Amino acid sequence: MVTKQETSRQIEEAVAILRAGGIVALPSETVYGLAASALNEEAVAKIFTAKGRPSFNPLICHMSGIEMARDYVKFNDRAEALAQAFWPGALTLVLPKISADIAPNVSAGLETLAVRTPAHPTFHEVIAKLGTPIAAPSANLSGRLSPTRAEHVERDLQSRVNLIVDGGATEHGLESTVVLVDETQVVLLRHGAIPKSAIEACLGEDISEATQDDASPKSPGQLLKHYAPRTRIVLNASPKDAGTRDFWVGFGDGTAYDLSPSGDLREAARVLFDRLSQLDEIADDDSVIYVAPIPNEGIGAAINDRLQRAAQSGD
């Protein structure tokens, strides 16, 4: 494996590796993705092996735009409106699959396919040059913190991928928002970089959220343990909880590991995984990471979702 700064040569190299059935890590505007040609079952299988990902957990298929997506999934009016409003960008739509060309392991045998058009120019160019969809989960080991820098991909997947294209820190720092769109409703399957309220404003209607109970058939990935650092995390804490070997992660208080000194939720989202990863490296075995309450509005809902999963993972 080699990490390389993104240049036009790296884009060509990534495309060549994908054409030959290899896997490459690419920067996106959300988190780094581990890419394979979505039409190549063997290449897609390499993603599952490299990540240690259970085969029942389907992958997102990345498209160059709505035109490419139309060849593989069926858009209804709501799906069309959402794609027009948020693509290219951090919204993933789960829609009925209409093509047999997508390798069956991409959607883990489901009748639906999750699709999005990434806004990151590198990812976009790689799809455009390849000319066909790219399957890509986040480029981390299954269950670990998601990668927002090339170094995070190296930490987890070094020697398991053919190339890591380094595009610097990602813009959002959190994964895309995932919604299921069917004839009757839109259901939020995963909070992410696009707030639920923005989706509701676009559609002019409230949307429901999948509960853990019905998550199984609709969004298998949400049932798994996720974002697990080695170190124990305690949420909604106060600075006085933290002893000398512990860490205090504030929000808007100007302390050393503050997620955003100005109290900006977008900034907090951008640095969250990097901060947890950094503290996980320097923490002792018995250190605890105490985190301040984060407002649950806008992208704060996605931050809290990731923190809750990270805090649960020691079980």
Ligand code: TXA
């Ligand atoms: O921002 C992102 O979404 C990043 C970048 C690389 O695009 N990708 C990402 O992929 O986060 P991953 O595999 O870590 O998460 C995809 C989520 C999982 O929870 C999976 O279960 C769900 O999307 N998903 C994929 N296909 C689905 C389908 N057909 N039906 C329901 N859920 C699906």
Ligand code: MG
């Ligand atoms: Mg992931």
